[in-house]
Amino acid sequence: MPIHCEVMSVTALTTNTYRILLKPEQAVTYKAGQYLLAVMGEKDKRPFSIASSPCRQNGHELELHIGAAEENPYALEVVNAAKEALEKGDASFVIEGPEGDAWLREDRQRPLLLIAGGTGFSYVRSMLDHCLSQKINVPIFLYWGGRGQEQLYANEELEALALKHSNVTYVPVVQDNNDSWQGRTGTVLDAVMADFVSLSTYDIYIAGRFEMAGAAREMFTSERGASRTSMFADAYAFL
Structure with a gap:
């Protein structure tokens, strides 16, 4: 069912990554790790993970993190639609959802390994929150892995959370190293x-490119004893 939303803000997190805050006309009930569909047309509905947690204002506020470089019109058009709705000040931004089966199984009470590449962070952000x-x-x-450290836009926030909560360990990983980066380098899966x-x-729980999710399932099950039934990613519905 279509849900009309007022766009509260569109904020640049990095050069090509945006945070969009939505106020839906009705509360949206969802589970941590699910995604919504941005409705661009009757047959054009584009999925984006919900970065906010289900307990935020009881579903009356939704947060998206969208990577939208110029060479990615699929995402950039959604960001531009959100900006237009923000300027108009109406509820013309339409979503559907929630969708997705890779949500947090909190009743299992097992240790959690949350892995994200780039803006896949929004998926694990909801779970952590x-x-x-x-x-x-x-x-x-x-x-959390990024090509460069500028892609890890919530790095300081996560470092602070890890210091505050003894059960949280945060490991940022940068692929393209430079002299100012003092942390881990390489791929997030290698780390x-x-x-x-x-x-x-x-x-x-894994969010990133399909090939990353596929490689993780192969590596973790064959070399680290992980169970396929204990691995979750939206990509696995298609792989």
């Missing part, structure tokens, strides 16, 4: 493989 707000105290390991001898006891 939800766990902290609901005082879910299982160990949480969040690995996970280096840090874990076994993943058999973990629930693993």
Whole structure:
């Protein structure tokens, strides 16, 4: 069912990444890790993970993080539609949802491994926020990879959360190293493989390119004892 939203703000997080805050005309009930569809036309509905947690204003505010470089019109057109709705000040931005089966299984009470590449961070951000707000105290390991450190737009926020919450471990990973970066380098999957001898006891949630999700499932199950039934990603519905 279409839900009309007022666009509260469109903020640049990096050169090509935007935070969009939506106020839907009716509360949206969803689970951490689900996504919504931005309705651009009757047969043109584009999926984006919900970055906010379900407990934020009881579904009366939704947050999206959209990577929208000029060479990616699929996403850029959605950002531009949000900007137009913001300028008009009406509820002309339309969504549907929630969608997706890769939501947080919080009742399982297993340690969590959250892995994101780029703006896939919005998927794990919802889960982390939800766990902290609901005082879910299982160990949480969040690995976030970007091509350059500028893509890790919430790096300082996550470092602060990890210091504040003893059950949270945050590992940022940068692919293109430069002299100012003092953290881990390489791919986010290589970092996970280096840090874990076994993943058999973990629930693993992954957001990024399809090829990354596919490689993670192969590597983690064959080399680290992970169970396919304990690995979740929207990509797995298509792989």
